[in-house]
Amino acid sequence: MWVEKLKNGKFKYCERYADPYTEKTKKVSVTLEKDTAQAKKQALELLNEKINNLTNTDNVTIKITLYELYEEWFARYKTTVKPWSSIATKKVMKKVFSSIPKETLVKNLDRNIFLNFLDEIYTFGNLSYSYSTQIKNTLNNMLNYAVERKYISKNPVSIIKIRRKKDEEENYKKKMDSKFLEKDEIIKIINFLNQKQTTQLHARIIEFLWLTGLRYGELQALQWRDFDGASIDVNGTLGVYDQTTKSITKTSTKTIASNRVVDLPQRAIDILEETKIYNKALHGHVLSNDYIFLSRRGIPLSISAFNRKLKILQKNCNIDKTLSSHIFRHSHVSLLAELNLPLKSIMERVGHSNANTTLKIYNHVTKKTRAEVIDALNNIK
Structure with a gap:
């Protein structure tokens, strides 16, 4: 260790050490007010601590807040x-x-x-x-x-x-029950919406979400080029509509696992064909780059507008659950669990790599299904 006197009257205590990564010699220093035996002792302790922090690659005493x-x-x-x-x-x-x-x-x-x-x-x-x-x-x-x-x-x-x-x-069971809709509740909502032409788009969206398990943003981002007649390629989610540029940005899916191909049941295919007819009549064309579920304004129906409609539906259909766009995704998981499909295949279909909610719904529904089996057996006459 050596000492350098500074112009301001203070003293810089210096020491050299070998960098553990490059093995080159480097210098560390501390500045103290005095050049006394006590100051030298303090400087030595401080310099050793600095050198230890810099040279010990397994060090766990770094003072980070x-x-x-x-x-x-x-x-x-x-x-x-x-x-x-x-x-x-x-x-x-x-x-x-x-x-x-x-x-x-x-x-x-x-x-x-x-x-x-x-x-x-x-x-x-x-x-x-x-x-x-x-x-x-x-x-x-x-x-x-x-x-x-x-x-x-x-x-x-x-x-x-x-x-x-x-x-x-x-209250766990009650909360889990409220996370998804039963089949009769879905049908009740769809039938109510189909009574008016102005809400038939909402009915198609709800049924499609229920049959596919898509997130609402994934549904918004679907373009006709993503539909091959039997399945859909889920490859993005939609950003917010920019009022200034009159444009929408399509971004990547929520996770890598969310990029997936979803095979469609016949009713989901029918919904897309109905939507194609609706779009052509309303907007005059159906191009491969066009988004599928378009509102009358010619842009995908926003999630805020969709959720506002669901709040009204909740009252009109007397549904004792909080309706949101995500409840139909959960309802799809419930539907597949009731069909006794393996958890892994359900996770792949909805694009989950770590599916806590999916697992909870799956376990909840399958337990309920097992209980119904026992009830049925107990009631055999």
């Missing part, structure tokens, strides 16, 4: 997900930072910090089980990144399990 970790991880994470996932993650982390200080050092994080946080928001708090689980999964993802970067040696969140509260467990 929780917020710094979040910014570093999020910069990479947002390049791998859709914009709305990034927005959701920002909201999740805002909740985390309202309880765990941003300046908390990552190396000091332990399981108790996160157990206390989850108790605060869920066990003794008012957040739902599903949202609390989403928060936990986000933290787990971020801390796995910290392990990869060797900021910490292990992830303190990975072994934490959130146990559903008793009152939520008791």
